[in-house]
Amino acid sequence: MHIAKKGLKLYYCEYEDFIQLEELMKKILLLVFVCALFVSCGKKEVKPLSQESKTSQEAFILAETIKNAFVANDSNTLQKNSTEKGYRDIAANAKGYDSVEFTFTPRWVDIENNQILLNIAWRSTWVVAGRSIDDRGMAVFAMEGTPLKVSQILRGNPFILPGQ
Numbered sequence: 001m002h003i004a005k006k007g008l009k010l011y012y013c014e015y016e017d018f019i020q021l022e023e024l025m026k027k028i029l030l031l032v033f034v035c036a037l038f039v040s041c042g043k044k045e046v047k048p049l050s051q052e053s054k055t056s057q058e059a060f061i062l063a064e065t066i067k068n069a070f071v072a073n074d075s076n077t078l079q080k081n082s083t084e085k086g087y088r089d090i091a092a093n094a095k096g097y098d099s100v101e102f103t104f105t106p107r108w109v110d111i112e113n114n115q116i117l118l119n120i121a122w123r124s125t126w127v128v129a130g131r132s133i134d135d136r137g138m139a140v141f142a143m144e145g146t147p148l149k150v151s152q153i154l155r156g157n158p159f160i161l162p163g164q
Helices: 015-040 051-071 075-080 084-091
Strands: 002-005 008-011 099-112 115-128 131-144 149-155
Touching: 051 075, 051 084, 051 099, 051 115, 051 131, 051 149, 075 084, 084 149
Parallel strands: none
Antiparallel strands: 002 008, 099 115, 115 131, 131 149
């Protein structure tokens, strides 16, 4: 049924027709939303890692390797992953404690020429003669070479027993 008034056609809709139209609109809106979701979640191109990023990751891994080797008293791994001076900085305090635990948090990496300076915030818990000693600080691991090796520890050396 239609009503003509001044050239405009108006259509009369029953309530049931309106409900069906509303359900159809909801389905169309849902379909548009799902399509938009699939289009927006498409696979994006992944940027390749820069050389500086790869070097930084290698420095983080080396610091963890040194930490784990020190905790396990593994002098072979310490020597393999450090220069002679670096080994002396690390192993100068390899005795005189029962156990030690470290937490390393890398903060910053500086890459200058052929040297990498890795800034690490650290916490340690040393057990000496049944007594627990906590310490914390900031260290700079100087690394060089290919593959990277620790050449020196600057600032607060985490591998020195507190009080020595």
